Amino acid sequence: MGLYGLLRVILIAMAIWWLYKLARRWLTGNPKPQGRVNPRPQPSDGEIEVMVQDPFCGTYLPQSEALRSRIAGRYVHFCSEQCRQGYLDALVDKQKQNKRR
Numbered sequence: 521m522g523l524y525g526l527l528r529v530i531l532i533a534m535a536i537w538w539l540y541k542l543a544r545r546w547l548t549g550n551p552k553p554q555g556r557v558n559p560r561p562q563p564s565d566g567e568i569e570v571m572v573q574d575p576f577c578g579t580y581l582p583q584s585e586a587l588r589s590r591i592a593g594r595y596v597h598f599c600s601e602q603c604r605q606g607y608l609d610a611l612v613d614k615q616k617q618n619k620r621r
């Protein structure tokens with residue numbers, strides 16, 4: 521066997537290896553990517569729900585579930601109507617106390 525014989529052996533080996541890979545792909549269906557794949561990728565900043573605090577009871581809740589009220593020119597979030605009413609009542613009480621003094 522000369523140089524050509526060696527080249528032929530290499531080519532045959534490569535062909536067998538390629539056929540083996542191809543056959544394995546057919547048998548296993550889709551080729552699986554190497555390594556562990558995280559099924560749940562980390563959500564980007566845009567997908568994270570904004571949390572707001574209820575100033576009356578101190579509870580944190582998602583902004584989409586909160587009751588929003590504009591009080592004294594800024595938005596305030598509440599977990600329930602009761603908290604909003606309680607907060608407004610407390611504000612009114614404070615204003616009354618300030619007027620008395």
Ligand SMILES: [Zn+2]
Binds near residue numbers: 577578
């Ligand atoms: Zn609350």
